[in-house]
Amino acid sequence: MKKKNMWLLVAFGAVSLTTFLVYWFLYWPPKPFPSNEQIVQEINRTYEEAEAKVIQDILFVDTQHVVVPYISANEDYGLCYWSWRNHKWQVLMIDTKGEPKVWKVNGNDPTSFAIVWNVHPDDQLQAIQFYLLRNRNYGMTDGVEHYSPRIQMEKEISLREKSYGILQLPKDWALVLNSVLMEDRVGQSSLFFNEFFPLQNAYFGWIPYDQSGKEAFPEQSVNGNTYAVGDIYQEHVMIMNKIELEIQK
Amino acid sequence: MTVDFTFNLITFILNLIAWVSIGLISFRIYQKKKIKLKAWKVIVVLYIGLFSFNINWPMFDMVVKIPLLPLGVWILYFFLKRKEGRWETYRSHAWLGFGANVIFIATTLLAVPLQHAFYPEKEATTYLSSIENASLLPIHPSATEQKINKVALEKQLPNMTVEMVYSQDWYEETYMEMESNERNERNERNERNERNERFPYQLTGVTAKWGSGKSPVIYIESDGKGLLIKTKEKEIYFRSADSFLEEVN
Numbered sequence: 001m002k003k004k005n006m007w008l009l010v011a012f013g014a015v016s017l018t019t020f021l022v023y024w025f026l027y028w029p030p031k032p033f034p035s036n037e038q039i040v041q042e043i044n045r046t047y048e049e050a051e052a053k054v055i056q057d058i059l060f061v062d063t064q065h066v067v068v069p070y071i072s073a074n075e076d077y078g079l080c081y082w083s084w085r086n087h088k089w090q091v092l093m094i095d096t097k098g099e100p101k102v103w104k105v106n107g108n109d110p111t112s113f114a115i116v117w118n119v120h121p122d123d124q125l126q127a128i129q130f131y132l133l134r135n136r137n138y139g140m141t142d143g144v145e146h147y148s149p150r151i152q153m154e155k156e157i158s159l160r161e162k163s164y165g166i167l168q169l170p171k172d173w174a175l176v177l178n179s180v181l182m183e184d185r186v187g188q189s190s191l192f193f194n195e196f197f198p199l200q201n202a203y204f205g206w207i208p209y210d211q212s213g214k215e216a217f218p219e220q221s222v223n224g225n226t227y228a229v230g231d232i233y234q235e236h237v238m239i240m241n242k243i244e245l246e247i248q249k
Numbered sequence: 250m251t252v253d254f255t256f257n258l259i260t261f262i263l264n265l266i267a268w269v270s271i272g273l274i275s276f277r278i279y280q281k282k283k284i285k286l287k288a289w290k291v292i293v294v295l296y297i298g299l300f301s302f303n304i305n306w307p308m309f310d311m312v313v314k315i316p317l318l319p320l321g322v323w324i325l326y327f328f329l330k331r332k333e334g335r336w337e338t339y340r341s342h343a344w345l346g347f348g349a350n351v352i353f354i355a356t357t358l359l360a361v362p363l364q365h366a367f368y369p370e371k372e373a374t375t376y377l378s379s380i381e382n383a384s385l386l387p388i389h390p391s392a393t394e395q396k397i398n399k400v401a402l403e404k405q406l407p408n409m410t411v412e413m414v415y416s417q418d419w420y421e422e423t424y425m426e427m428e429s430n431e432r433n434e435r436n437e438r439n440e441r442n443e444r445n446e447r448f449p450y451q452l453t454g455v456t457a458k459w460g461s462g463k464s465p466v467i468y469i470e471s472d473g474k475g476l477l478i479k480t481k482e483k484e485i486y487f488r489s490a491d492s493f494l495e496e497v498n
Contacts, residue, residue, distance in 0.1 A: 136423065136446070138416035146484045147416035147477065149448035149468050151388045172386050175453050179466040183479055248391040249443040 030084040033058055039068055043080050047094045047227040050078065059166045061114045065105050069098060069118040069164035077118045077163070078224065081232055092232040097224025098164060100128070100206050102235040108181060108197065110174040115204070115237065118164035120220030124210055125163070130155045131205040131240065132173045134180055148183070151176060151202065152246055177202055198235065205240040215242055257462025259363045263356040271295070271349050278341050286338065294339050297321045298346015313357055316350040368461040373409040373487045375458050376465045376478050377402075382454035385494070391471065392449035395494040405489035409476070414486045419447050448477050450494075469494070 034042065036055040043052040051073040059067045064084040071077055081092040081103065095101070098118025106112035119125050136150035155170055169177070180202045210216035222239070275295060279286065300321030303314040325343045329336040368375045377383075385397045423444050448468035457463040468477040473494030476487040 136420060138420040140416070144484060145414040145416040146479075147414060147419050147448075149388065149477070150444075150446050152390060153388060154390070175386060176388055176451055179451060179453075182464065182481075183466055185481065243442065246390060246442045246444040246446075249445045 025086050028087055030064055031089070033066060033082075034089055039080070040070070042091055043068075043070065043094060046091045046229055049225065050080075050094050050096060050227070052078070052080070056118070056164060057162075059116075059164075061103065061105055061116075061166060061168070062112075065103075067103070067114075067116045067166055072096065076224070077120045077221065079116060079118050079164075081116075083230065083232075085230070090230055092230040093226065093228045093234075095224055095226050097221055099218075099222045099224065099239075100130070100237040102169075102204050102237060104233040104235060107233065108199075110169055110177040110181070111171075113169040113174070113177075113235075115167040115169070116165070118221075119159065119208070119218055121163050122220045123208070123216065123218035125159050125208045125216060125218060126211050126213070127156055127158050127160075127209045129207045129209070130157065130167070130237070131207075131245070132177060132202065133205055134202045137201075148201070150246065151180065204235055204237040205244075206237050207240050207242060207245075255457065255462050255464045256460055258460025259360050259367065260356075260462065263360055263363075264353075267349070267352045267356045271345065271352060275342060275345055278345065282338070284338055286342075290339075291342055294325060294342045295346040295349070297325055298343040299349055300324065301347060301350055303350075308358075311357065311361070313354055314350070315354065316347065319344075319347040322347050368458055368463070370483065370485065371411045373406045373476060373478075375461060376463060376467065376480070376485075377406060377452075377455045377476075378458040378461075379456045380406075380454075383452060384454050385469065386451040386453050387449060388451050388468075389446035389449035391445035394497045395450075395473070396497050397452065398493050398495040401491065401495075402493040405491060405493050409487040409489045412475075412486050412488045414477075414484060423447065445471065447471060448475070452476075 033039075039055050039058075040052045043050050050070075052070045053073045054071040056069040056071060056077075059069070061067060066082040066089075068080040068082065069077065070080060076096055077098045079095045079098050079101075081094075082089055083092050084090075098120070100115055100117035103114050103116055104112065105114060115130055117128070119128075132151060132153040134148065134151040137148040139146060153170075153173055153176065155167070155173070157165065157167060177199075181199075184200050208216050208218050217239075275291060279291065298319075298321045301316035302318035302320055303316050306313045306315050322343045325339065326336060329339055380399055380402060383397050383399060383402070385395060423446070447470060449471050450469040452467040452469055455467065457465055463480050466479045468479075469475065470477070473492030474489050476489075478485050478487065
């Protein structure tokens, strides 16, 4: 009888410990974000070449995902991606330059996508136009004709106040992107369709504009290094020219 | 998450009927047997009996799996024959498992005409059943400021006709007119991509008929009279007599 009681106690203890650990690692609300000094330390400890010096801001994508724009010792403007995971604020990735990218925070759910950027002030940009695109396409499979309309949606942001920022994917973009993902799934086995697959037909673009409202090439903001530590999914944002876009006839 | 799970009523009911009939047959065999078997063992044997080597036979828009080799029955035979008389007790259930494949073929074949009867592919109302929350999403700069006229759409839907998808023509028309313009007009126009998308809107907020298992993506033609509907299996093009779009006041 005594032995049985003890086993019961052990089982009870094990269950409560597991529950606690699961809660601790997965569901515990995030602790306050580290201080600027701690961030600098953590970035440089993770990737020495980043040489982070000044933290510009702390941008919350949601309660568990943060983007930190920073300035390095040699005057580069970079981005550091963080996530609250395993009861810790962890660095996921470091970009030494702040060319725009799309962070796919929650796999291929477009409502979780955020465009992030930190352009160099020396590039003297005033605005960016972001684009969601899919090329017009047609074809025939198994005797069935199909036509895909071109998608070209635009969103302009101003850099006058801040040269960095995040933009949660606009609602209508997310809706349209979601439908494109559904179309892409046609004729594909679900095994093949991975939750973290890069986009196949849709893509993102950006056009930077200078102070006089002309297209500009942001020399100082592109061609940086990327150092990835944790699981992070992103989409490239292609730099474009106005000429690659369509306008109303 | 990108939830596009939609409930396919016909498949659900047919599968239910199939499983119930397998259960009934199995129960009859069980009753006739002198030795009373454990229910869970019978279920395991049935399930393993289902394993088979199939050939996939494409037939009207779907693939019929024709069972050739009773792999599951063989596995059970090798496993059960080790004990005297055990194979004999389970043999009929093992073969019933294999036979169940035939019942499932019958359900897939039956699903086709039923699907057509309850959810006719060539009627727009199958794809646009509830339109109270319908809204128009411009996806291309050639879209003009319009909104959906729900009353007109509701009225047009039952009378819409299926037309051919001339994908290549649609694609080429978009570019052809542009080239002829180029020849006549000034240089400054040459540099711009003046193109109108044939389907510059998406229709969101509508749901397909309940139980159809469809989650269509719907594009609207620039004249407001055409619907290009994409489902997992098909692409279908509807035209109406009158426009169901109206100017935004």
